Amino acid sequence: MKFFVQFAQKVVNAASDILPFPISLSDEEGNIIGSTIPERIGTIHSPSKEVIKKNRPIVFEEERVKDMDNVLPGIAVPLNFNHKIIGVLGIIGPPDQVKPYAQLIKRYVEMQWQDTVLNQTKYMHKKTLETFAQYVLLNEQPNRERIQQYCNMFNIKFDSKYCCIVIDILDSMWLEQNVQSEEIKNKLLELIKTTYQCNENVLLTFLHAERIILLKPLLSEEDYLDFISHFEKQSNQLMSHSHLLGVKNLAVAVGNWRHSIEEIYHSYQEAERLLNYGKSLGIKPRIYSFYNWKILLEILPRYIETNFFNKLLIRLKSLTEDDHFTELAKTFLTFCDTNMNMSKAAKKLYIHRNTLIYRLQKIETITGLNIKSFDHCLLFYLVLKYYENFQTS
The missing domain is CATH 3.30.70.270 (Reverse transcriptase/Diguanylate cyclase domain)
Incomplete structure (x- = not known):
């Protein structure tokens, strides 16, 4: 299996730290995909097929393997995952010495394989969920x-x-x-x-x-x-x-x-x-x-339709072209933001109350708006806010 190939050498290296004997991992076709003896990786271990077929450990005595190609003394054990044989573990050494380690290392490799598959499954689930989100949102x-x-x-x-x-x-x-x-x-x-x-x-x-x-x-x-x-x-x-x-x-x-x-x-x-x-x-x-x-x-204000805004700008052209437009606009917006309270607006602008009244009256004179009308103030406020956003965008 693809995942088994990817993690085989990593597991072999980890197992070699706790085992005093060389080991190898073969896939279901007998290909050695991980080994503490690097030159064996990629070679064929033909007895692995026999181990898989019989689904039980097989001991290889020194006398038995002397005429076999790429087979060393030791024990070969089938590896199982989800009731399926996925490969073979080989422990190399005198059979009577390596046999006690067989089940221990077999369980270790199978547990590592199970964790690898679980992590891969979680990873694929996460990536697929991200793909789904991107698909429906974009x-x-x-x-x-x-x-x-x-x-x-x-x-x-x-x-x-x-x-x-x-x-x-x-x-x-x-x-x-x-x-x-x-x-x-x-x-x-x-x-x-x-x-x-x-x-x-x-x-x-x-x-x-x-x-x-x-x-x-x-x-x-x-x-x-x-x-x-x-x-x-x-x-x-x-x-x-x-x-x-x-x-x-x-x-x-x-x-x-x-x-x-x-x-x-x-x-x-x-x-x-x-x-x-x-x-x-x-x-x-x-x-x-x-x-x-x-x-x-x-x-x-950002939702005001552009054509409508342009029509309003034509109506207010005399104000926007005034040399003191920026000052007048800031004055009016502050007046609105302070709930149309003259004293609070003047204090926030650091100007005299009479100066504030003068500026508001000037706006009325230039535009024809009635500052005492809530409707007029609301319309003018939205236009100025849109203009403010338009200028900074």
Whole structure:
């Protein structure tokens, strides 16, 4: 078997440290694939086929092997895995001296083989899960049958509703130290699963070294609303507990719910946009969802349609071309951010209250807006925020 060939010499080297006799490993065809005598590797050990056929140890006395090609005195023992013979262990030396070691070394090699297969199976499971995640999250129109096959493979509910949680690891030192540590990474995944109260059969994996995704199964829209109302609290817990694993800096976002896993691409895109918005706007804590009013207010201007924004700019051209536009825009935004409180806005701007009133009146004169009108202020605020984002993007 391919895995047996890959690990044979490694096991031989390990076994030679505890055994005072040379050993070899042969595959089911009699090819020596591992040996403490390097020149024997790649040669044929014909008696191995007899050992496999009889499925029992065979002793080779010195008298018996003197006329046999590439056969040395000792004992040959069949190696079994899952009730199947996978090869032959050979211990070289006087038969009466090597026989007591036969069963011990046989069990050692079989256990090492079992661990190797188990690790390979876990590795393949992890890589296949990553492939599945990349397929459903990065394809806007994935193939339905292929998704169903993946879901059956991992026992994931195909027809369930889902939302996508994206967790970015921003701790460069942790990444550098633990990128190869499967144990630490698995502990982080288990922490995420526990924090967001998920069962075993969920799509939770590293999408790449710096990003983890979790597809949270949902029963209904009401279930999503209940989950999202606790999302910030749970994410704060995740950030707190991840410190115990050495992760000092995380950013977390969740997209809206979708009717099926086929549509999860859109939830992932929403979560990714939230992360980008949060990063560019410097919003902290780094926990982002559409349930948060502050975040909604911050990102809403970015959703203004470009053509509509251009029409508004034409209406406000006289203001944007004014020599003091930057100062006037900052004044108005600060006025809004302080809940239209003249005294607080003036204090925050380090100007006299009369100067603030003068600037606001100047805005009214240039634009025709009524600063006392909530509707006018809201529209102007969104336009200025969009303009601010547009200028810095």
